[in-house]
Amino acid sequence: MEHALIEIKDLKVEFKTERATAYALNGVNLEIKKGESLGLVGEAGAGKTTTALSILNLLAKPAAHIMGGDVLYKGTSVFSMSEKKLRDIRGKEISMIFQNPLTSLNPVFTVGEQIAMVLRTHKNLGKKEAFQEAGKLLETVGIASYRLSDYPHQFSGGMRQRVGIAASLACNPELLIADEPTTALDVTIQAQILELMKDLQDKYSTSLLMITHNLGIISELCQKVAVMYAGRIIEYGTVKEVFKYPAHPYTKGLLGAIPRLDVDSDHLEVIPGNIANVHHLPSGCKFHPRCAFCKKECEQEEPAMNRINDNHYVACYINEGGL
Amino acid sequence: MDKKLLFGRIKRSKFFIVGGIGVFFIIILAFTSPLFVSFDGTTSSLMERFTPPEGFSKGLAGHILGTDQLGRDILTRILLGARISLSIAIICVALSAFIGTVLGLIAGYFGGAVDKIIMRTCDVFLSIPSLILAIAIMAVLGTSIINLITVMVISRWVQYARLMRNQVMVIRNKEFVLASKAFGASHWHIMFKQIFVNITTPLIILLSQQIGQMILMESSLSFLNMGIQPPLPSWGSMIANGRSYIASYPWVVVAPGIALMLTVLSFNFLGDGLRDILDPKQK
Amino acid sequence: MGKYILRRLGATIVVLFFATLITFILIRLAPGNPALMMLADSATPEEIAAMEAYLGLDKPVIVQYLIYIAGIFKGDFGTSIMYQRPCIDIILSRLPATALLTFAGCTVGLLVAIPLGVLAGVKQGSMVDLSAMTFALLGQSMATVWLAVLLVLIFSVHLGWLPALGYGTFKHLILPAITIGFPLASQTTRLARSGMVDVLKEDYITSTYAKGISRRQVYTKYAFKNAMLPVITIVGLQIAGYLGGAVVTEQVFSWPGLGALMVSAIGNRDYPLVQSTLLVVAVMVSLVNLIVDIINCLVDRRMTLN
Numbered sequence: 001m002e003h004a005l006i007e008i009k010d011l012k013v014e015f016k017t018e019r020a021t022a023y024a025l026n027g028v029n030l031e032i033k034k035g036e037s038l039g040l041v042g043e044a045g046a047g048k049t050t051t052a053l054s055i056l057n058l059l060a061k062p063a064a065h066i067m068g069g070d071v072l073y074k075g076t077s078v079f080s081m082s083e084k085k086l087r088d089i090r091g092k093e094i095s096m097i098f099q100n101p102l103t104s105l106n107p108v109f110t111v112g113e114q115i116a117m118v119l120r121t122h123k124n125l126g127k128k129e130a131f132q133e134a135g136k137l138l139e140t141v142g143i144a145s146y147r148l149s150d151y152p153h154q155f156s157g158g159m160r161q162r163v164g165i166a167a168s169l170a171c172n173p174e175l176l177i178a179d180e181p182t183t184a185l186d187v188t189i190q191a192q193i194l195e196l197m198k199d200l201q202d203k204y205s206t207s208l209l210m211i212t213h214n215l216g217i218i219s220e221l222c223q224k225v226a227v228m229y230a231g232r233i234i235e236y237g238t239v240k241e242v243f244k245y246p247a248h249p250y251t252k253g254l255l256g257a258i259p260r261l262d263v264d265s266d267h268l269e270v271i272p273g274n275i276a277n278v279h280h281l282p283s284g285c286k287f288h289p290r291c292a293f294c295k296k297e298c299e300q301e302e303p304a305m306n307r308i309n310d311n312h313y314v315a316c317y318i319n320e321g322g323l
Numbered sequence: 324m325d326k327k328l329l330f331g332r333i334k335r336s337k338f339f340i341v342g343g344i345g346v347f348f349i350i351i352l353a354f355t356s357p358l359f360v361s362f363d364g365t366t367s368s369l370m371e372r373f374t375p376p377e378g379f380s381k382g383l384a385g386h387i388l389g390t391d392q393l394g395r396d397i398l399t400r401i402l403l404g405a406r407i408s409l410s411i412a413i414i415c416v417a418l419s420a421f422i423g424t425v426l427g428l429i430a431g432y433f434g435g436a437v438d439k440i441i442m443r444t445c446d447v448f449l450s451i452p453s454l455i456l457a458i459a460i461m462a463v464l465g466t467s468i469i470n471l472i473t474v475m476v477i478s479r480w481v482q483y484a485r486l487m488r489n490q491v492m493v494i495r496n497k498e499f500v501l502a503s504k505a506f507g508a509s510h511w512h513i514m515f516k517q518i519f520v521n522i523t524t525p526l527i528i529l530l531s532q533q534i535g536q537m538i539l540m541e542s543s544l545s546f547l548n549m550g551i552q553p554p555l556p557s558w559g560s561m562i563a564n565g566r567s568y569i570a571s572y573p574w575v576v577v578a579p580g581i582a583l584m585l586t587v588l589s590f591n592f593l594g595d596g597l598r599d600i601l602d603p604k605q606k
Numbered sequence: 607m608g609k610y611i612l613r614r615l616g617a618t619i620v621v622l623f624f625a626t627l628i629t630f631i632l633i634r635l636a637p638g639n640p641a642l643m644m645l646a647d648s649a650t651p652e653e654i655a656a657m658e659a660y661l662g663l664d665k666p667v668i669v670q671y672l673i674y675i676a677g678i679f680k681g682d683f684g685t686s687i688m689y690q691r692p693c694i695d696i697i698l699s700r701l702p703a704t705a706l707l708t709f710a711g712c713t714v715g716l717l718v719a720i721p722l723g724v725l726a727g728v729k730q731g732s733m734v735d736l737s738a739m740t741f742a743l744l745g746q747s748m749a750t751v752w753l754a755v756l757l758v759l760i761f762s763v764h765l766g767w768l769p770a771l772g773y774g775t776f777k778h779l780i781l782p783a784i785t786i787g788f789p790l791a792s793q794t795t796r797l798a799r800s801g802m803v804d805v806l807k808e809d810y811i812t813s814t815y816a817k818g819i820s821r822r823q824v825y826t827k828y829a830f831k832n833a834m835l836p837v838i839t840i841v842g843l844q845i846a847g848y849l850g851g852a853v854v855t856e857q858v859f860s861w862p863g864l865g866a867l868m869v870s871a872i873g874n875r876d877y878p879l880v881q882s883t884l885l886v887v888a889v890m891v892s893l894v895n896l897i898v899d900i901i902n903c904l905v906d907r908r909m910t911l912n
Binding site: 053056058060062083086087088089090091092095096098100103104105106107108109117118121122164167 | 731807808809810811812813814815816817818819820821828831832835905906
Binding site for chain 3: 338443444446447449450451452455456458459461462463464535538539542543546547549558559562563566569570573576577583584587588591595
């Protein structure tokens with residue numbers, strides 16, 4: 001049987017600091033198949049970035065502790081891979097676009113050097129060839145190649161994110177992880193970056209893990225979607241299915257929280273309460289304190305992932321009971 | 324800050340514990356020494372020149388660390404020197420911190436031309452290495468303890484002024500400061516009651532680190548014969564005077580040298596530990 | 607870039623202007639007649655009168671200051687009483703010794719400190735880190751006098767390997783260079799360590815790892831350059847300080863540099879020489895600072911924006 005590109009199995013991650021322990025991931029299960037594009041959606045602090053960094057085995061040590069579970073890349077655990085093997089994968093087979101383009105580029109190296117370092121590491125190109133190739137990559141993302149020798153601070157936020165994208169595409173990766181690539185940008189620039197990503201996705205046919213809290217982006221770019229809450233996946237399925245028939249009250253809330261122009265409604269629906277505190281997680285279903293349909297069992301035990309149909313899974317007691 | 328957290332950090336900071344114990348003992352020894360020393364540290368007795376260290380073989384009545392070129396008991400002189408050096412260092416740190424803090428607060432709070440003038444003055448002082456500046460001023464003023472303190476304060480206040488100014492710049496536009504301005508509080512009140520109380524942590528850290536630096540500077544000046552004047556002992560001048568006899572009577576310089584090193588080391592450990600405890604991010 | 611350098615140059619000139627003011631005032635602060643202070647004790651009344659006229663003591667203070675400044679621009683820093691020669695000549699003849707000592711001391715210090723600091727920062731919390739920090743604290747706690755004497759005691763008196771004092775050969779250079787290098791190394795170790803610790807937490811380092819770059823390359827190149835920025839500034843300041851004369855070190859080892867010159871000038875009450883040495887030191891320190899700022903600005907182009 002052929003392995004999925006990425007399989008995350010019951011992954012549990014904690015961050016321990018002097019003051020407290022943050023339960024960032026509490027049993028995440030997720031699969032990304034070859035050529036598939038998956039959207040990972042959730043509020044800030046739900047564990048989206050932690051999931052992404054786990055895939056590359058890049059969680060910040062010594063604070064991060066993997067308490068259980070595994071991440072398999074083509075069937076091999078990334079946590080047991082040699083440093084050498086990991087390096088070969090990072091940036092070449094799996095690459096990542098970071099959330100904040102202002103902080104994710106090194107301020108004391110030119111953008112050319114930063115793109116070229118990927119090429120020199122993975123394609124064994126010489127300095128000159130790497131720079132030529134980097135120039136071409138810049139052109140693909142819509143930046144003139146003469147700007148190779150400029151420093152990051154000479155670019156706007158949107159331009160820097162284009163540089164980040166260029167560097168992540170340098171080796172034509174099998175999987176591209178985009179961690180909220182547009183959150184730190186202006187709305188108009190966001191649209192440009194998304195447009196660019198869409199074009200590039202068509203062109204390169206890489207798998208995509210799109211992390212965002214913006215459902216609009218997911219419906220534009222992804223086939224599948226996974227909804228994350230307090231370090232767990234609570235609903236998973238094809239975008240069409242999940243967006244049309246959301247099964248989890250949280251997903252319903254998220255979808256309701258997008259203002260819609262086509263439906264006449266005089267108030268914006270909001271999910272009551274705040275996102276679960278990662279230092280003191282509630283018992284049972286992590287969403288129950290905010291849930292309008294909360295039952296007794298929700299407070300006691302975490303619901304398991306249930307199949308609604310082949311294209312739709314949800315972790316909620318309501319659906320079990322056929323509510 | 325959370326008491327439990329603070330206590331936990333104290334327990335884990337080896338530097339703080341070692342330094343704290345060291346400083347405690349040094350201060351106790353230095354200031355209670357008149358109660359137990361059996362010699363006069365300032366009168367010479369040439370008959371007993373260069374007595375080698377006798378250790379505790381004669382109890383407290385012997386020359387535990389030996390005698391120097393004038394037959395004076397080295398341990399007594401070291402303890403007396405400790406008292407003088409520590410007193411001077413603490414006075415200098417207090418004075419330079421006071422002057423620097425006030426000027427730094429003023430520069431940071433008022434900004435503009437006042438800030439420019441004070442900061443440029445700092446640059447001028449920084450453009451002359453502090454020891455060179457100190458000996459030049461000493462040369463003109465003449466040597467005395469008051470002048471020594473003056474010189475050390477003049478060459479060290481800049482550190483505090485720059486630190487305080489930068490700290491003030493960070494918080495002077497915070498809401499609580501703007502709010503008290505809006506309430507019509509006086510500049511004086513805002514500077515000291517609102518701003519200063521919020522930036523004491525870096526000041527405390529700098530203070531604790533500067534005591535060792537002051538002791539070192541005093542020892543250098545005394546070594547150059549521009550600090551504490553004979554017959555009063557200073558570790559720096561003890562090393563300077565014993566230097567000629569180093570080949571035959573090494574204890575004359577080794578004893579004050581080690582005393583100097585241990586003292587400054589204790590203060591530096593304490594300062595570093597304090598920083599780890601109060602502001603672990605700064606490490 | 608050019609603008610930034612011009613602005614820094616302007617600030618340097620202002621600082622130097624104040625430095626002349628300080629050195630000018632210093633001599634006039636001294637009790638007694640400045641003319642007497644500028645002359646040897648054996649000066650005749652005619653000589654005193656001539657010096658008073660030269661200093662323009664009968665003229666307003668502002669005019670006196672202008673005369674002093676005008677002299678400096680003509681390269682006239684006054685005449686040394688001790689040597690009966692122009693101060694500037696004597697100072698220039700001492701510069702090479704001080705420069706050599708500074709260079710050697712900094713080389714020794716940095717060669718130890720930078721690898722040690724980087725290693726400690728990378729292995730934060732390990733035994734290596736604790737030892738490096740202890741080494742650094744020890745270095746900062748060694749009085750120059752004590753360190754110098756201790757080195758002499760070990761390497762000259764006991765082992766007999768190196769000369770205790772003097773100038774001229776490579777062997778003479780070693781002990782003074784270590785005396786200067788050790789405190790420098792301890793400070794630099796700490797800076798390099800904390801720079802490394804801070805930089806390794808940055809987003810751009812995670813993103814560098816995400817590109818498949820090896821740890822070694824990150825430590826020696828992609829984080830190294832950032833971590834070295836604060837080091838450059840402080841080491842620059844230190845170098846400037848030593849160029850002004852490592853007074854105690856030069857004194858202990860009889861090293862014929864600026865610091866020793868200053869001490870002997872003071873001992874001989876050679877005030878013109880004290881005054882001009884002070885000014886030359888201020889000029890050198892300011893210039894080194896300017897150069898350091900320019901280097902920093904070349905390494906980190908963001909500086910020009912501020």
